[in-house]
Amino acid sequence: MPRISEPTVRRLSQYYRVLREVEAEGRRLVSSHRLGEREGITSAQVRKDLSMFGSFGRRGLGYNVAHLRAEICAILGLDRRWRVAVVGAGHIGSALVAYRGFAELGFDIVAIYDRDPDRIGRRLGELEVEDVGVLPRVAPGTYDMGVIATPLRAAQDVADLLVAAGVRGILNFAPRVLQVPESVTVRTMDMAVEFESLSFELSRDRSRRRRNRDGA
Amino acid sequence: MPRISEPTVRRLSQYYRVLREVEAEGRRLVSSHRLGEREGITSAQVRKDLSMFGSFGRRGLGYNVAHLRAEICAILGLDRRWRVAVVGAGHIGSALVAYRGFAELGFDIVAIYDRDPDRIGRRLGELEVEDVGVLPRVAPGTYDMGVIATPLRAAQDVADLLVAAGVRGILNFAPRVLQVPESVTVRTMDMAVEFESLSFELSRDRSRRRRNRDGA
Numbered sequence: 001m002p003r004i005s006e007p008t009v010r011r012l013s014q015y016y017r018v019l020r021e022v023e024a025e026g027r028r029l030v031s032s033h034r035l036g037e038r039e040g041i042t043s044a045q046v047r048k049d050l051s052m053f054g055s056f057g058r059r060g061l062g063y064n065v066a067h068l069r070a071e072i073c074a075i076l077g078l079d080r081r082w083r084v085a086v087v088g089a090g091h092i093g094s095a096l097v098a099y100r101g102f103a104e105l106g107f108d109i110v111a112i113y114d115r116d117p118d119r120i121g122r123r124l125g126e127l128e129v130e131d132v133g134v135l136p137r138v139a140p141g142t143y144d145m146g147v148i149a150t151p152l153r154a155a156q157d158v159a160d161l162l163v164a165a166g167v168r169g170i171l172n173f174a175p176r177v178l179q180v181p182e183s184v185t186v187r188t189m190d191m192a193v194e195f196e197s198l199s200f201e202l203s204r205d206r207s208r209r210r211r212n213r214d215g216a
Numbered sequence: 217m218p219r220i221s222e223p224t225v226r227r228l229s230q231y232y233r234v235l236r237e238v239e240a241e242g243r244r245l246v247s248s249h250r251l252g253e254r255e256g257i258t259s260a261q262v263r264k265d266l267s268m269f270g271s272f273g274r275r276g277l278g279y280n281v282a283h284l285r286a287e288i289c290a291i292l293g294l295d296r297r298w299r300v301a302v303v304g305a306g307h308i309g310s311a312l313v314a315y316r317g318f319a320e321l322g323f324d325i326v327a328i329y330d331r332d333p334d335r336i337g338r339r340l341g342e343l344e345v346e347d348v349g350v351l352p353r354v355a356p357g358t359y360d361m362g363v364i365a366t367p368l369r370a371a372q373d374v375a376d377l378l379v380a381a382g383v384r385g386i387l388n389f390a391p392r393v394l395q396v397p398e399s400v401t402v403r404t405m406d407m408a409v410e411f412e413s414l415s416f417e418l419s420r421d422r423s424r425r426r427r428n429r430d431g432a
Contacts, residue, residue, distance in 0.1 A: 004416075006413065009412070009413050009416050010409055010413065012412075012416075013406075013408070013409045013412045013413070014409075016412070017391075017408075038393040039393060075416065075419075076412045076415055076416050076419070077412075077415035077416050077418060077419030077420075078412065078415060082411075082415055082418075084411075090311070090314075091307045091308070091310045091311030091314060092307065092308070092311050094307045095306065095307030095308050095311070096407070098307060099407075101368075101391065101408060102407070102408065102411060105408055105411065105412065106415070107411050107415075144418065145411075145414055145418070152317075168418050169414035169415070169417060169418050170414075171407070171410055171411065171414060175233075175317065177254040177255060185414055185417040185418065187410045187413055187414055189405060189407065189410060190229075191312070191315075191318070191387070191405065192229070192233075192317060192318065192321055193226055193229045193230075194387055194403045194405060195298075195300075195318060195321065195323050195361075195387065196225070196228075196229045196232070196292045196293075196294065196321065197222065197225050197226065197229070197403055198361055198385035198386075198387060198401055198403055199292055199293035199294060199298055199322070199323075199361075199385070200220075200225050200228075200291065200292050200293050201385060201401040202293060202298075202360065202361070202384050202385050202401065203291075203292070203293030204293075
């Protein structure tokens with residue numbers, strides 16, 4: 001299989017979501033149009049993405065839902081369960097523990113840590129907040145992934161702890177770049193960047209309108 | 217100015233972050249290397265991005281920090297303040313209200329709404345949770361942007377309310393695509409997609425290692 005780029009992986013996630021819906025509707029076939037329409041992905045792009053790993057729809061019929069779903073499931077690594085530890089039992093950490101959607105996809109949040117004595121021992125859903133001080137003593141392989149939901153200043157230390165605990169993937173909510181070994185993958189959820197992307201678009205609209213008005 | 221692509225806007229956000237740090241350190245000049253290094257952006261890419269809107273570093277000296285910061289600030293629309301309304305006073309909404317970093321960038325969260333009677337009237341920082349039922353009656357232009365931090369099933373209704381209230385940008389935390397008029401920009405923070413991007417990478421590692429082992 002060729003190297004799959006990150007944008008392609010994100011599109012596969014979207015197709016997978018549509019496939020789950022279509023399967024729930026009891027349909028056996030799905031068109032490239034339906035797979036892409038909600039995200040505004042063209043049918044041509046859908047077909048290109050899917051042909052890359054050898055899946056071809058039948059002209060005029062579409063793709064076999066169950067087959068394609070299983071295929072994308074395997075590519076995305078969703079054909080197994082992942083054990084996730086969250087560090088930081090504040091608002092974001094609590095939101096993650098409360099949301100059931102991740103477990104449906106195979107991501108089990110199995111532990112939550114904090115360093116605040118007021119939070120340690122508190123129950124969050126089925127979990128009890130543990131002292132982050134014990135994280136260095138968990139057996140390697142206990143967690144596949146870690147989530148950093150701490151204040152900015154603690155983020156790098158927590159990343160180091162998670163790496164030492166053997167996680168190979170980190171979802172980071174702190175708006176900073178983390179230093180990790182090359183064998184560890186980090187994805188950062190950066191809300192500030194999203195806000196700035198919005199203000200960029202809104203400012204562009206404004207200056208475009210001003211130009212149009214001045215030119216009229 | 218040429219059309220700026222979304223990945224470029226995201227890189228500008230990163231440069232802007234570095235520029236604020238470098239300015240806080242009291243430096244007058246910054247190299248393309250420093251601007252890109254944390255995000256792993258090459259110096260060549262930095263220079264290309266910055267030349268696109270007419271900013272050129274001086275060979276061997278670098279870019280003027282104050283000048284470049286002001287320029288990117290204006291491009292990203294951060295030379296003004298933005299009024300943001302949050303809908304959903306659960307974990308995510310509370311996290312947004314509690315975080316001061318957005319106001320530093322010019323994004324003022326000025327209202328938070330919910331429909332749960334238990335939450336309405338509760339104080340969150342300096343705000344009081346308001347009944348989402350009054351949102352249709354706010355004057356157009358009261359908010360520039362809206363944040364959707366509600367459960368999945370309410371997301372589209374809330375998007376409709378925000379659009380009716382005149383917002384032109386929406387930051388969406390619900391894992392679904394929203395239907396909005398073309399004049400409204402939506403950015404979605406999709407944690408499931410990020411988890412899947414991690415599981416993809418971790419699975420790829422695993423199969424690569426297996427291949428290497430089998431080949432050895």
